[in-house]
Every structure is written in C-alpha cells, then in structure tokens.
Amino acid sequence: KAEKRAQKRKLEEEEEAKVLAKTMMSKKGTRLYGRMQHGIELKQAKVAKLERKRRDLDKLEKLQRRRQDIVTKNHKPEGGQTMLKAKLDRLKSERKAIEGDYKNTGGSMKKRRKK
Numbered sequence: 001k002a003e004k005r006a007q008k009r010k011l012e013e014e015e016e017a018k019v020l021a022k023t024m025m026s027k028k029g030t031r032l033y034g035r036m037q038h039g040i041e042l043k044q045a046k047v048a049k050l051e052r053k054r055r056d057l058d059k060l061e062k063l064q065r066r067r068q069d070i071v072t073k074n075h076k077p078e079g080g081q082t083m084l085k086a087k088l089d090r091l092k093s094e095r096k097a098i099e100g101d102y103k104n105t106g107g108s109m110k111k112r113r114k115k
Helices: 002-024 027-073 083-103
Strands: none
Touching: none
C-alpha cells in the first residue's frame, strides 16, 4: 500500500510540474508542446491498434490450428476408418485371439452368473 501511495504521489507531482512548466511557456511554445503531445498520442494509438490486431490474428490462427488438429484426428486413413474405429477393431481381434487361445486350455472366459 505504501508503494502505491508513493507512486501515486510521484505521478501527481510530475503532472503538477508539467502544468507549471506549461504555464511558464510562451504562447508559441505552449502550442508547439500541445501539438507534440497530440502527435505522440496519435502514434501510441496506432501502436495500440496494431498490437490489438496482432493479438486478434494470433487468437484466430491458434483457433484455426486447433480446428485443423480436430479435423486431422477424425480424418479417415486409407482403410476408410477413423482412428478410433480402427483401434476398436484391433482390440476386438486381439480379444478374439486371446479367447481362442484360452478355449484350447479347456476353460471359458465368459462370466458366470451367480445364482
């Protein structure tokens, strides 16, 4: 809190010093100073506008990359199946192979109901 107060006080003193200096200037100097400040404000406004545009473009680009990633995840490879469908088929075939191996031992993999 003390630091904020000190900063606030310092800003007020600087502003007061500017006002006093401006009152001591001639009319010509005051007008020139005003024009200079106006030019600086315009430049700062342009910079702020360009930075805002850059942020917006970055957000849009990031969103497009995210959409592209989603599209490629669901993209069907040459087999005509999505990655998830191919994984499901692979797991089913692996399970059938395990069942076949287990049947040869004489047991059953099916769950029995409790009576």
